[in-house]
Amino acid sequence: MNAALFVLSRLARDRSALIGLVLILGLVAAALLAPVLATHPDDVFELHPSKRLLPPGAQHLLGTDRMGSDIYSRLLFGARITILIGVIAVGASLVIGVPVGLVAGYYHGWLSDLLMRVSDVFLAVPQVVLAIAIAQTLGPSLPNVILALSVTYWPWFARLVYAETRTLQKEVFVESTAALGASPLRLIALHVLPNVASPIIVRASIGMGFTILTAAALGFLGLGPPPPTPEWGRTIAESREFLPDAWWYAAAPGVAIFLTVMGFNLLGDGLRDVLDPRIRRASGGARGLAGDADG
Amino acid sequence: MLRRLAWFLPTLLGLLAVTFVIARVIPADPVALVAGETATPAQVEALRRQLGLDRPLAVQFVDYVGRLIKGDLGTSLYTTRPIADDLASRLPATIELTLVAMVFSVVVGIPLGVVSALWRNSALDHALRVVTVSGLAIASFWLGIMLQLLFAMRLGWTPLNGRLRGFPPQGLTGLYLVDAALTGDGAALGAALSHLALPAATLAFPALATLVRFTRAGVLEVMQSNFVLYERAMGMPRSVIVWKYILRSALTSTVTQIGLLFGILLAGAVVTETVFDWPGIGTYAVNSIIRSDYNAVMGFTVWAGAIFLLVNLLVDIAHTFIDPRERAA
Amino acid sequence: MDELLSVRELEVEFPTDQGPAQVLDRISLDIGQGEVVGLVGESGCGKTTLARTILGVLPQSGGRIRGGAIFFKGRDLLRENPVVVNDEVRGRAITFIPQDPFSSFSPLFTVGTQIMDLMKWKSPRRRGGAGARRWPALLRGYPRERWRADRAAALDVLRAAQIPEPERALGRLPHELSGGQRQRLMIAMALLPRPDLIIADEPTTSLDVTIPAQILRLLRALVKERGVSVLFTTHDLGTAYEVCDRVVVMYAGQEMESAPTDAFFQRPAHPYTRRLLESLPSPGGEIRDIPGEVPSLVGPPPGCRFHPRCDYATAECATLRPAAHAVEGLHRVRCYHPVGAS
DSSP: OHHHHHHHHHTTTHHHHHHHHHHHHHHHHHHHTTHHHHHSGGGGGGGGGGGTOOOSSSSTTBBBOSSSBBBBHHHHHHHHHHHHHHHHHHHHHHHHHHHHHHHHHHOOHHHHHHHHHHHHHHSSSSSHHHHHHHHHHOOHHHHHHHHHHHHHHHHHHHHHHHHHHHHTTTTHHHHHHHHHTOHHHIIIIIIIIHHHHHHHHHHHHHHHHHHHHHHHHHHHOOOOOOOOOHHHHHHHHHGGGGGTHHHHHHHHHHHHHHHHHHHHHHHHHHHHHHOOOOHHHHHHHHHHHTTTTOO | OOOHOOOOOOOHHHHHHHHHHHSSSSSSOOOHHHHHHTTOOOOOOOOHHHHTTTHHHHHHHHHHHHHHHTTTTBBBEEEEEOOHHHHHHHHHHHHHHHHHHHHHHHHHHHHHHHHHHHHHSSHHHHHHHHHHHHHTTSSSSHHHHHIIIIIIIOOOOOOOSOOOOSSOOOOOOOOHHHHHHHHTTTHHHHHHHHHHHHHHHHHHHHHHHHHHHHHHHHHHHHSHHHHHHHHHTTTTTTIIIIIIHHHHHHHHHHHHHHHHHHHHHHHHHHHHHHHHTTTTHHHHHHHHHHTOOHHHHHHHHHHHHHHHHHHHHHHHHHHHSHHHHHOOO | OOOOOEEEEEEEEEEETTTEEEEEEEEEEOOTTTTTEEEEETSSSHHHHHHHHTTTOOOOTTTEEEEEEETTTEEEEETTTHHHHIIIBBBEEEEESSSSSTSSTTTTTOHHHHHHHHHHOOOOOOOGGGGGGGGGGGGGGHHHHHHHHHHHHHHHHHHHTSSSSSHHHHHOOGGGHHHHHHHHHHHHHHHHTOOOOEEEEEETTTTOOOOHHHHHHHHHHHHHHHHHHEEEEESBBHHHHHHOSEEEEEEEEEEEEEHHHHHHHHSSOOHHHHHHHHHHSSTTTTTOOOOOOOOOSSSSSSSSTTTOTTTOHHHHHHHHHOOOEEETTEEEEEEEEEOOOO
């Protein structure tokens, strides 16, 4: 726990990372307290056709949409969807990708080559495209979106962990511990994992941002959770036919997405600066960074 | 490097297999969709047999790969045209869009990155850093819509969508800008440019942000080098030091980025084309997916996958040329 | 004044976490025409900073010049137009031999390209002047005639520097050459603009042990031939002995003693110099640390900065820094109690 406190204290000095943290906390608060913060909590399900497309005002902070529902309230509930998708998708990618990377990195030979080639296959096609294909195949729904995102994101973790594990293997302490007869599992758990943890955390934070963007893109294309779920991407798609008059309808969810992703990116950048700039450089981190921007 | 080459084909095959399986394992029955709602079960079965979709998966796969080798990407279930033809007819549109976006990001992004590093912590640098961080946080489809809102709808400065209204310029390349320039068709050139403006800007924005960031970081790092110190001590003109020596060193890593950038752009093109009704491969892919035209989906994925693997390979090769030290390695 | 280079009361400060460090404390130093002067001292004594300040390349994040003057051929470099100084003095009248020849080349261009780029701007055949400033530097061309002459001159100097097969060497990338060859190249590049003064910053430190002697002798021969002055910083007294006409010793940002080489090694006057020479394991070896600590440059001891470690220190040593006075002829020392004096 000392390590965690140390990281937090260093992080606190980085202004942009703090802004990121604030944005994320805001998102979480919005999601958790949606029923409380929303001015029209029932608008997630109820329709008020007589109040369609009202501009932002005292009654409706961000105006109303094509069904007359309060946009502000729906955005708040949409935050729940966003967090859910982000956390589960990235979490699942972690759960798949990290062990794959560890095994591929630790062992040499055909197995590890195969695992890495499989990852390459997934990395060959941009995440968006593959996610779209999968989501469409399975049908638009929340679980399918999450599945599509997890299936396309795990290779990033696998590759990262693979590279780090390989680098660590060359470290003397790993070799000597192995020579002493420690079992591979013990070696991995006690020695490799702690060193790999930092880049994983950084990648997870930045990955949240990109996963959320891809999820919004899926929603926009109609492949996300179907109405009346107030998913942000879908809301933007719905708003298109009412432009340019009802501009707030399109602007609001976009800004929400922007602030959320910005939060994760800033936090991720801050974490990266704090956690281990030296190790990143040693393992060729700069190349790995480039692969972040997808979709 | 040879290892990379060796793995190219198996990776491609793996990609095919994955997509193949995914496309076939679906709850909805595309054959039934194609046959139409009024088709009887017997008619659907007949269609299935005709399309060869009743055979075991493995057989279908082998057959597919066989045809691929001959350059046959299959026939679209929706348009009933060869997919290769469909893709070819839409390719120039996507290439033009992507190229313009890429050229724009490189031509603007790299100098901005250099300037940002030279005037570190100045007002310009801070402004650029804000812009670049935002650039990666904005959903590109939303950016496209907002740009449409402002420039097309409110200000009327550019057309709303599409690639061109009226007749395309005469030409062979299919790239309207090139063709219009070659045939001296000023009106078409202007029209093509105005149609390109918004989609290219949307596509370029994240790429620009990335390029500025990486160039800035690269230049900052190189500025600490001993050879820069030497050149300064020997009174070399500053512009020569920066734009010839520093930039070249900083660019060695940027070239890798440009290759990956191409990948990002192509991916972004899918969504951006949809927003602007751009008649390219992106809209084709999305439409095929929505129409459950899985032959087309397969065709597109194979094509896209091959392109990406190829680009990665080329980037690796280019890197060896940019950095002469790598040739020895 | 008739000295080529005359540093007067130079004061340089560096910002640090603990406050500003007084890295150079009103240093004065003279170099005559055709003279090879060695600047010796422990690491951290400020010799590199002095060299860099003369060259005008203090790190951007760092040092500030708080006072003093650097007179070169009668004009104060610190007060002249910086553009003119960069164009006409740096790389022309005053050139540089860096410590690490490997990293001082760009790894991406051939050695020939880098040398010819240098010649494009710094060749003695180049006409400077107002007209030259009309075009931005990047767009300026390189007249064919001059290019040919410059290239021939470059090959000549490379031969003089004993670089084998100079034409082939020019076509090589820096990493394809040996350490010794690179160092010779650096020497050649320092001589090509026909400078008046070369500033060499620990030029043999990064080479392996067997090479330096030849290269040093070569350097000395080349500069003596051409009448070029050299300011040579080093922490290796052996080098100083071999190559220099005169040696100046520095301690904690202050110059302590300046003497012709023989006098320096046989009749050192300053207590610090004495201790330095005594602490050597063998004559002409590297400087080892002497007992006691080098003072922090943030809030350094007043007066003569060596006084806390000096056996002969008295009250006045801690109050006012001694002025330079002659011991004999060109042998000058800044000390109230020079050894061997009455």
